[in-house]
Amino acid sequence: MNTLFKNLRVGRHMLRNRVVMAPMTRSRADDTSGVPSGLTAQYYAQRADAGLIVTEGTFPSAMGKGYVRTPGIHSAAQIEAWKRITAAVHAKGGLIFLQLMHTGRISHPSLLPDHATPVAPSAIAAAGKVFTATGPQDFVTPRALQTEEIPGIVEQYRLATRHALEAGFDGVELHAASGYLPEQFLSSGTNQRTDRYGGSLANRARFIVEVLTAMTQEAGGDRVGIKIAPEMGFNSVSDATPEQTFQYLVQRIAPLNLAYLHLARTKSAFDYRALLRPLFDGALLYGGGLDKAAAQSLITDGHVDAAVFGSSYLANPDLLQRFSIDAPLNTPDRDTFYSAGPNGYVDYPALENA
Incomplete structure (x- = not known):
């Protein structure tokens, strides 16, 4: 039997x-x-045949927003809207986790309440531009968070987890990759603090550990996952000793008994999958440019437990069916990845209509 189609226990x-x-x-x-x-x-209902759907990054508080037209999970209206989405997925027999994404410095005053300055561990601007309602804008220098502010942000993740469960989600994923706030705290290139959240590796990992602890207190570790992407370098995040940093992080979070570790493949020549898998008892989800053959091989050989597909799932709502009969795949239309409206969103043809 094709191992891609076998059951898998992920947390509860x-x-x-x-x-x-x-x-x-x-x-x-x-x-x-x-x-x-x-x-x-x-x-999402079109793609509910996936073993698990992880949603788009969703901001836990208004200050966590980093891109135009992205969703939140902190208001009653947002929660009500998400209830309709989870119900649609569950009606198709699917499972869906909400990804919590606080972008930190990867934002812009035009995206934030009262044109506030984005927050970060340290006042270091990211290189590049952010996409706003009026087009690309240079990243601004963020405001360094005061020590006494940080527990409040941890609490925002806790409440967001509670709201996600109220909205019917089966679990939550912490986005700790792509240069967003959790990775900004973790990485030496973006964290130059001298308090208990900076300096030593233990201090730089503290924010992620505290956030995950809060999330697991709300949902149980068996309904919480984390995404990491060592050495991706996205949003100009960098770390002096990434192998040591991510080994330490996974060791620190192991006692939380998370449902899964979502590891994104990057261009690094170092094999983080081999380093981190023995340190984590939950399921290992792995993705980044995989095709069916590569995913099948990784799972069959016991290197990972499940394969994560991005743009191929975006363009093929019936990806699982296509995999089952080795049918050709639709080509993703990158021009509509972030555009408004149905084009390139819900109109990719299913196999029987192709």
């Missing part, structure tokens, strides 16, 4: 297959309210 859930839909920003939410679009339920 039994996945009906080992194909996971990656979290992908799609920018279809209302830009003012952060309420997911009415099309979002259709989008």
